[in-house]
Amino acid sequence: MASVTVQTRTLDAPPSTERWKATAAVAVTIVLWASAFVAIRNIGHSLSPAPMALMRLAVAALALSLLVLIRFRGAPRLPKSRRTLLLVAVYAVLWLAGYTVVLNAAEQHIDAGTAALLVNTAPLLIAFGAGLFLGEGYPKVLIIGSLVALGGLSLIALGSAGHRDWLGVVLCLVAAVLYAAGVLVQKATLRGVDGLIGLWLGCLVATAVLLPWAPQLLDELRTAPPNAILGTIYLGLFPTAIGFTTWSYALSRMSAGKLSSTTYVAPVVSILMSWLLLGETPTLYALAGGAICLIGVAISRRPTK
Secondary structure (H helix, E strand, O other): OOOOOOOOOOOOOOOHHHHHHHHHHHHHHHHHHHHHHHHHHHHOOOOOHHHHHHHHHHHHHHHHHHHHHHHOOOOOOOOOOHHHHHHHHHHHHHHHHHHHHHHHHHOOOOOHHHHHHHHOOHHHHHHHHHHHHOOOOOOHHHHHHHHHHHHHHHHHHHOOOOOOOHHHHHHHHHHHHHHHHHHHHHHHHOOOOOHHHHHHHHHHHHHHHOHHHHHHHHHHHHHOOHHHHHHHHHHHHHHHHHHHHHHHHHHOOOOHHHHHHHHHHHHHHHHHHHHHHHOOOOOHHHHHHHHHHHHHHHHHOOOOO
């Protein structure tokens, strides 16, 4: 896996090699995060939202601990600034813990495809938040591209045949807000900490926050089917440990608004995965909406003068 630099950079047009690496990291992140929606839904009701999140984050924290020991030869460079440590704790609670629990709860009421659609309203929130709080401005191509992609998501939603209820919708929208807030805080955090170290510390904090649900997790694991246990381990190793590492790598090299706009592709990938893995044939609305999402992302990725 590509290394994460200590000094963060918010360059929209890095050198070609750096751009290629960042693009590859984004692609890995999108595929893994898209698979998370399908995996969470497939686990079903075997594990409750908070215990599932605890196990997922504990697995991720263990995997990242091993990676940090190898990467830094047993001597990780911890941030010395209290502000940086506070920011790590904030995005750990908001995004790693809070978002994960809320999304788990939402997918007990709503199908994976619709959940992915609703949660991916977050990039538009991030684009405006990055302009307001991070000084990234409001590039016209980013706003236009985000709105076009959001229109594509709306078209996919029209053809969604999955079950949905109002509680699931509300929970997904709450998850989107936590997602957006977490990204903005993480972007600020990366100015003072190595991306891998920040993620590792964040997973440790998030795991500690969810420890009160450890007894419930142990009780539910006794009766949980093997596929639910393996699915949760997968969520910890791949969408969390690897997916968030590649995300941090890309975020340290791109603006938060432009990077987040690429995640509009995630619902399209989720629909394709559902088609291939679960045999759910996408509707014409989904295919057309997916094409519009890709156009919107292409617009948002155009270089600005």
